Amino acid sequence: MEFFLQLLIQGLSVGFLYALAALGFVMIFKSSSVLNFAHGELLAIGAFIFLVFSVRLNLPIPIAFLFTLAGTFAMGFVIERLFLRPLIGEALIEVIMLTVGLAAMFKGLLLVIFGGNLFNYPDFLPKALTIEWGAITIPPVYVASFIIGIIFLSIFGFFFKYSSQGIYMRSVADNQPAALSLGVHVRRVFAMSWAIAALVCALSGIILGIMNGINVHDISIMGLKVFPVVILGGLESIGGAIIGGLIIGLLETFTGGYLSTSLKEVIPYVVLVFILLVKPYGLFGLVEIERV
Amino acid sequence: MEDNILLQLNNISVVYSDVIQVLKGVSLVVKKGQIVSLLGSNGAGKTTTLKAISGLLKPENGKVTEGNIVYEGHLIQNSAPEQITRLGIIQVLEGRQPFKYLTVEENLRVGTATRWGKPYKKDLELVYHYFQPLVARKNRLAGYCSGGELQMLVMGRALMAHPKLLLLDEPSLGLAPFLVREIFEIVKRINEEQRTTIMLVEQNANMALLIAHYGYVMENGKIVMEDEAKKLRENPDVKEFYLGTAASGVLKSYKEVKSYKRRKRWL
Numbered sequence: 306m307e308f309f310l311q312l313l314i315q316g317l318s319v320g321f322l323y324a325l326a327a328l329g330f331v332m333i334f335k336s337s338s339v340l341n342f343a344h345g346e347l348l349a350i351g352a353f354i355f356l357v358f359s360v361r362l363n364l365p366i367p368i369a370f371l372f373t374l375a376g377t378f379a380m381g382f383v384i385e386r387l388f389l390r391p392l393i394g395e396a397l398i399e400v401i402m403l404t405v406g407l408a409a410m411f412k413g414l415l416l417v418i419f420g421g422n423l424f425n426y427p428d429f430l431p432k433a434l435t436i437e438w439g440a441i442t443i444p445p446v447y448v449a450s451f452i453i454g455i456i457f458l459s460i461f462g463f464f465f466k467y468s469s470q471g472i473y474m475r476s477v478a479d480n481q482p483a484a485l486s487l488g489v490h491v492r493r494v495f496a497m498s499w500a501i502a503a504l505v506c507a508l509s510g511i512i513l514g515i516m517n518g519i520n521v522h523d524i525s526i527m528g529l530k531v532f533p534v535v536i537l538g539g540l541e542s543i544g545g546a547i548i549g550g551l552i553i554g555l556l557e558t559f560t561g562g563y564l565s566t567s568l569k570e571v572i573p574y575v576v577l578v579f580i581l582l583v584k585p586y587g588l589f590g591l592v593e594i595e596r597v
Numbered sequence: 598m599e600d601n602i603l604l605q606l607n608n609i610s611v612v613y614s615d616v617i618q619v620l621k622g623v624s625l626v627v628k629k630g631q632i633v634s635l636l637g638s639n640g641a642g643k644t645t646t647l648k649a650i651s652g653l654l655k656p657e658n659g660k661v662t663e664g665n666i667v668y669e670g671h672l673i674q675n676s677a678p679e680q681i682t683r684l685g686i687i688q689v690l691e692g693r694q695p696f697k698y699l700t701v702e703e704n705l706r707v708g709t710a711t712r713w714g715k716p717y718k719k720d721l722e723l724v725y726h727y728f729q730p731l732v733a734r735k736n737r738l739a740g741y742c743s744g745g746e747l748q749m750l751v752m753g754r755a756l757m758a759h760p761k762l763l764l765l766d767e768p769s770l771g772l773a774p775f776l777v778r779e780i781f782e783i784v785k786r787i788n789e790e791q792r793t794t795i796m797l798v799e800q801n802a803n804m805a806l807l808i809a810h811y812g813y814v815m816e817n818g819k820i821v822m823e824d825e826a827k828k829l830r831e832n833p834d835v836k837e838f839y840l841g842t843a844a845s846g847v848l849k850s851y852k853e854v855k856s857y858k859r860r861k862r863w864l
Contacts, residue, residue: 469706472707475698475703476696479697479699480697483694483696485653485678486653486678486682486687486690487687487758488758489707490710
């Protein structure tokens with residue numbers, strides 16, 4: 306029973322981590338229909354920027370954290386401005402291939418600058434975050450992942466549901482010509498979605514870095530994890546990204562705990578196949594509203 | 598130039614994808630506070646004319662290649678829609694185009710994009726005042742609303758932007774006759790009560806000429822006729838070809854249709 310609870314909590318916190326990473330992916334897809342193949346690299350960049358601020362420059366952790374968020378947010382804008390904007394109006398496949406290129410470029414740059422070694426953050430999470438409950442011990446990083454996940458997912462949930470800027474972003478995703486006709490600044494919305502995506506990627510990159518250490522290859526591989534999550538949840542749904550993230554997180558930890566650690570990587574995909582057989586748009590994907 | 602001119606198109610030509618010429622020298626004038634209607638058959642270039650004004654040609658790879666568009670002293674041909682909408686020109690697209698996955702009220706809120714951050718509660722009330730049926734649908738996804746509700750929704754959405762010039766593209770499309778009457782009544786009230794200048798593209802020439810002050814008739818990318826709406830309604834050619842009430846009451850032969858065409862070239 307203790308083992309089960311331990312796995313449950315760990316699974317949920319891994320799930321929130323995936324959900325956060327998937328949120329960025331869904332944002333970009335929702336607003337501009339672009340599948341971002343450089344997603345894992347955005348995670349890695351976030352993790353390394355935090356590494357630079359916290360270790361190399363030795364800034365206090367909260368400040369390093371804020372700087373990382375601000376820096377990646379700005380970086381998202383720049384990426385959109387430099388690489389994506391010139392391709393507005395071109396075929397979607399070209400834009401998607403561009404993100405494949407971006408992935409290679411970012412990864413290469415990180416390897417040139419930092420090399421392929423494993424780095425670690427200093428142990429800065431307060432011990433008070435550890436949960437000890439009878440035989441169960443949850444390391445602080447899982448608790449932190451849980452908390453950060455819930456905080457940021459609700460912030461973005463409210464942002465999209467109630468704020469004007471969030472509604473404009475959804476309107477662009479919904480019907481671009483109509484949004485243009487009402488004066489919604491579509492290019493700004495694209496830039497905004499890249500900026501937000503880069504920011505949440507940095508968040509999940511940092512958490513991943515604390516969990517497993519920071520290595521260019523390991524973190525950018527995590528970008529692939531985003532695919533089962535978003536396909537399961539439905540590509541357009543932020544709620545779906547959260548549920549999908551939690552399901553994949555739980556599945557992974559339970560398979561890892563009860564069956565074997567090597568099955569861990571495979572089982573999520575197997576379940577994904579079965580869910581898609583029943584719900585081809587994913588659990589919360591948009592089923593085209595058609596009034597006949 | 599007269600003071601009460603809001604918008605002036607001077608001999609504009611529009612070309613799509615560098616090859617397809619749709620407008621061939623269109624000139625028209627819209628006076629402040631009026632309803633101006635633009636009539637014509639399918640493919641005459643009415644929608645293109647509206648899009649040239651609102652800047653929505655650009656995303657469709659269209660361009661104003663000749664002539665200019667003057668709006669309140671600004672030259673706006675080929676400007677981006679974000680700029681043109683901020684000058685107070687809002688186009689209501691043909692075929693309604695709601696944001697399907699947003700609720701009715703969220704749809705209306707998108708109308709505040711040109712003045713982001715300003716209060717909008719009063720405007721919501723105003724829209725609900727003109728379009729009563731929307732109140733009950735407030736929290737429903739727009740994708741599940743009826744055609745009439747959607748037409749009200751997209752017009753209300755445009756109204757949220759405080760337009761000085763509202764471009765309406767076929768508001769009567771696919772609506773039941775009594776709804777068409779209701780919509781046109783509201784258009785007229787908005788024009789009178791909000792002092793919004795309106796440019797109305799319509800197939801339903803009868804209705805359009807009833808509420809309009811001035812009318813233009815387009816054929817093949819050109820303006821072929823213009824006059825005050827009252828006079829246009831009396832014009833025998835317009836009567837026959839757009840209002841469906843030929844003076845004689847009998848269908849004319851094709852020979853005479855041709856003679857009409859010939860006459861038009863003179864205009």
